[in-house]
Amino acid sequence: MRRETERETGKGKGETWVRRALRAARRVLGAPDYDAYLEHCRVAGHEPGMSEREYVAQFFEAKGKGLRCC
Amino acid sequence: MNRIGVLLVWGGISALGAAAFGVLALSRGETINAAWLLTAAVCTYAVGYRFYSRFLASSVFGLDDRRATPAERFNNGRDFVPTNRWVLYGHHFAAIAGAGPLVGPVLAAQFGFLPGTLWLVIGVVLGGAVQDFTILFCSLRRDGKSLGQMAKEEINQSAGITGMLAVLFIMIILLAVLALIVVNALKASPWGLFTITCTIPIALLMGWWMKRWRPGKVGEASSVGAVLLLGALVAGGWVAAQPQLAPVFTHSATALTWMMVAYGFVASVLPVWMLLCPRDYLSTFLKITTIVVLALAILVILPPLKMPALTPFARLGEGPVFAGKLFPFAFITIACGAISGFHALVASGTTPKMIARESDARLIGYGGMLMESFVGVMAMIAACTLDPGVYFAMNTTPAGLAQASQVLSQAGFVVTPDVMHQLATQMGEQTLIARSGGAPSLAVGMAQIFAGVTSALGGRTLTALWYHFAIMFEALFILTTIDTGTRVGRFMLQEIVGHVWPRFGETSWYPSVLASSALIVAGWGYFLYQGVVDPLGGINSLWPLFGISNQLLAAVALCVGTTILIKMGRARFAWVTLTPLAWLVIVTMTAGWQKVFSPDPRLGFLAHAASLAGSSNPDAARLIFNDRLNTFVALLFMTVVAVLIVTSLREWWLVLSRRKPALVHEAPFVESAYATGD
Numbered sequence: 001m002r003r004e005t006e007r008e009t010g011k012g013k014g015e016t017w018v019r020r021a022l023r024a025a026r027r028v029l030g031a032p033d034y035d036a037y038l039e040h041c042r043v044a045g046h047e048p049g050m051s052e053r054e055y056v057a058q059f060f061e062a063k064g065k066g067l068r069c070c
Numbered sequence: 071m072n073r074i075g076v077l078l079v080w081g082g083i084s085a086l087g088a089a090a091f092g093v094l095a096l097s098r099g100e101t102i103n104a105a106w107l108l109t110a111a112v113c114t115y116a117v118g119y120r121f122y123s124r125f126l127a128s129s130v131f132g133l134d135d136r137r138a139t140p141a142e143r144f145n146n147g148r149d150f151v152p153t154n155r156w157v158l159y160g161h162h163f164a165a166i167a168g169a170g171p172l173v174g175p176v177l178a179a180q181f182g183f184l185p186g187t188l189w190l191v192i193g194v195v196l197g198g199a200v201q202d203f204t205i206l207f208c209s210l211r212r213d214g215k216s217l218g219q220m221a222k223e224e225i226n227q228s229a230g231i232t233g234m235l236a237v238l239f240i241m242i243i244l245l246a247v248l249a250l251i252v253v254n255a256l257k258a259s260p261w262g263l264f265t266i267t268c269t270i271p272i273a274l275l276m277g278w279w280m281k282r283w284r285p286g287k288v289g290e291a292s293s294v295g296a297v298l299l300l301g302a303l304v305a306g307g308w309v310a311a312q313p314q315l316a317p318v319f320t321h322s323a324t325a326l327t328w329m330m331v332a333y334g335f336v337a338s339v340l341p342v343w344m345l346l347c348p349r350d351y352l353s354t355f356l357k358i359t360t361i362v363v364l365a366l367a368i369l370v371i372l373p374p375l376k377m378p379a380l381t382p383f384a385r386l387g388e389g390p391v392f393a394g395k396l397f398p399f400a401f402i403t404i405a406c407g408a409i410s411g412f413h414a415l416v417a418s419g420t421t422p423k424m425i426a427r428e429s430d431a432r433l434i435g436y437g438g439m440l441m442e443s444f445v446g447v448m449a450m451i452a453a454c455t456l457d458p459g460v461y462f463a464m465n466t467t468p469a470g471l472a473q474a475s476q477v478l479s480q481a482g483f484v485v486t487p488d489v490m491h492q493l494a495t496q497m498g499e500q501t502l503i504a505r506s507g508g509a510p511s512l513a514v515g516m517a518q519i520f521a522g523v524t525s526a527l528g529g530r531t532l533t534a535l536w537y538h539f540a541i542m543f544e545a546l547f548i549l550t551t552i553d554t555g556t557r558v559g560r561f562m563l564q565e566i567v568g569h570v571w572p573r574f575g576e577t578s579w580y581p582s583v584l585a586s587s588a589l590i591v592a593g594w595g596y597f598l599y600q601g602v603v604d605p606l607g608g609i610n611s612l613w614p615l616f617g618i619s620n621q622l623l624a625a626v627a628l629c630v631g632t633t634i635l636i637k638m639g640r641a642r643f644a645w646v647t648l649t650p651l652a653w654l655v656i657v658t659m660t661a662g663w664q665k666v667f668s669p670d671p672r673l674g675f676l677a678h679a680a681s682l683a684g685s686s687n688p689d690a691a692r693l694i695f696n697d698r699l700n701t702f703v704a705l706l707f708m709t710v711v712a713v714l715i716v717t718s719l720r721e722w723w724l725v726l727s728r729r730k731p732a733l734v735h736e737a738p739f740v741e742s743a744y745a746t747g748d
Contacts, residue, residue, distance in 0.1 A: 022289065024154070024156075024157050024160075025289070026288060026289055027153060027154075027157040027158075027160075027161060028157055028160035028161050028164065028354075028358070029161075029164070029288060029289075029292065029351055029354050029355060030161055030164070030165075030350075030351075030354070031286070031288035031289065031351070032286045032288065033286075034286055036147055036151065037147035037148065038147075039147075040145060040146070040147030040151075041147065044145070052285050052286060053285050055148070055286070056280070056281065056285040056286040057281070057343070058148065059148060059286075060281065060342050060343040060347045061342055061343075062148065062149055063342065063346075063347055063350070064342030064346055064347065064554070064557055065557075065558065065561060066165070066419060066420050066554065066558075067165070067412070067415050067416055067419060067554060067555070067558055068165060068168060068350070068547075068550055068551045068554045068555070069165060069166045069167070069168050069170065069406065069410065069412045069413060069415075069416055069551070070168045070169060070170040070244050070248060070405075070406055070410070070412055070551060070616075070620065
């Protein structure tokens with residue numbers, strides 16, 4: 001069974017609340033999360049297709065196509 | 071909590087909200103505390119969220135947590151990622167909240183605090199939040215498809231193309247009006263311009279940091295950027311005080327217009343990681359922090375409102391900030407915060423691809439919009455804490471002020487030049503007269519609220535620093551919207567032209583990138599320029615055009631939502647989208663008609679053009695052309711939406727009369743792994 005939101009994966013277990021808060025803040029800001037990508041690949045059972053640099057570059061490129069409201 | 075306890079709690083919240091509304095409605099000139107506005111708003115939001123959004127979620131949409139969302143089915147660890155609902159709530163809020171909910175209420179304050187506040191609070195519960203939630207739900211059930219794609223599939227092909235063109239035109243007007251707000255805030259302001267100029271090298275440094283040096287370390291880069299930004303803010307005060315340096319950063323509105331146009335072009339063609347992404351992170355960081363701090367500051371000092379509940383301009387029209395009567399102009403002046411069509415683009419963009427469970431859409435779609443409305447109420451409070459004389463002197467051009475002088479003096483909304491000079495000195499500016507656009511008056515209101523808190527805490531008031539902090543906060547995320555809007559407009563233009571010239575549609579082909587960027591920037595740059603040079607133009611012309619276009623986009627979204635509800639066999643609930651749709655059509659068509667055909671030259675474009683005919687004004691020919699162009703744009707928006715509404719009505723009739731099968735283009739049901747684990 002796949003459980004991949006922060007709470008369900010238990011990624012937060014063993015981490016301090018500061019680290020968890022920082023992880024949440026990164027997500028709110030819309031920052032790339034390579035660890036989440038690696039976790040996804042592990043759960044999905046395949047090797048990561050991108051290095052961290054490639055992942056970050058693709059992430060920023062996609063972000064540039066998103067809209068910000070008035 | 072047992073049933074009686076629940077009844078008591080919600081009964082108490084409802085009674086408190088009703089009492090607060092009663093105090094606001096029954097005020098007759100006495101000073102009202104902002105606490106009543108906050109209480110009325112928060113109680114209404116609470117009741118709306120608890121009861122109305124629950125009804126929408128369970129009875130109208132039938133949200134089903136057993137159904138896997140696009141984030142779960144297409145999870146790729148990048149754009150499709152199941153995300154904690156509170157995290158996504160913050161992310162979605164950061165994407166929908168921009169300058170609109172801050173500036174619109176400030177401008178609408180010319181009618182007094184009551185009309186705008188009522189529209190913000192009631193409009194969001196029955197309209198804006200319903201639209202956002204509906205489109206988010208529709209996109210969620212369609213693999214995260216965009217509004218244009220849904221219009222094409224659920225209504226017809228021409229509806230999709232009409233919708234796409236509408237978005238492109240609306241974006242051009244939006245970018246012009248946002249740029250105008252920045253220009254008006256920064257003209258003849260060396261402190262403000264220095265600080266905003268510094269954001270460019272800071273963003274470039276951040277881009278290099280998180281792309282090249284330490285890939286993905288957005289938190290580190292944003293923290294460094296924020297510290298440098300605060301340093302630039304403090305240094306701005308020093309620069310403005312230096313006789314040699316201050317003139318370098320002191321420019322007229324026209325000069326700033328050309329700078330904005332050049333900036334928009336460069337930002338659109340540079341790689342996205344270099345300027346756009348870092349600026350976006352910096353502005354999101356600053357936006358969330360400042361809004362939280364503003365909310366706390368208002369709660370701490372609970373300022374009294376100096377603006378009356380209703381000003382004479384609510385009844386007479388002829389307001390000096392913008393022309394037109396309360397109906398329909400209060401309802402198009404405040405778009406974001408009450409209902410905004412642009413949100414439909416965000417709700418059918420990134421957000422549906424990140425929702426983990428269908429039921430989360432209620433908090434994110436409906437709840438996110440309630441929070442934006444709350445930001446609008448705070449902006450209204452900040453504007454209404456200003457002395458009315460100061461408010462009108464700041465937000466009115468000299469020509470407008472001269473025309474409204476009699477009404478202003480009768481209402482007691484007068485201010486002496488000495489008071490304005492003293493206020494400008496206190497804020498670290500040369501002048502605050504005719505700083506229209508809403509941003510400077512909001513900044514003065516925010517500065518006074520923040521200074522009130524720092525005084526209460528025993529610190530120095532630092533009013534000038536707070537003023538420029540507020541200007542920086544507003545300008546930073548307006549520039550982010552200009553960056554992203556120009557780039558998205560460029561992509562749309564490349565896609566449209568790509569249908570007839572495929573090479574042009576390649577987003578990485580540099581001649582196409584340069585040409586499409588230049589065309590988009592020229593489009594909004596032209597409207598910006600005419601807004602700056604036309605004495606009766608500017609906010610008076612552009613903001614209503616923007617409001618009309620934004621609300622008409624909301625009408626497009628609600629047409630799509632209604633069509634989907636009818637096709638889902640939920641026609642008996644179609645009133646939830648039809649009610650705000652009908653209101654928007656009445657308001658925007660009336661406003662559009664008045665902007666074009668009103669015989670008042672301050673209001674009607676054609677009347678203004680006629681008043682200039684035969685004039686000795688050397689700019690008359692250009693001003694007449696601008697009026698005709700604005701007429702064309704307003705009529706184009708109205709026609710596009712009328713076509714879409716007629717097309718939708720035909721589709722609804724065909725489906726309801728069973729002349730056409732009710733085919734919905736929902737993704738097939740796939741059971742969620744999350745649900746089976748619960």
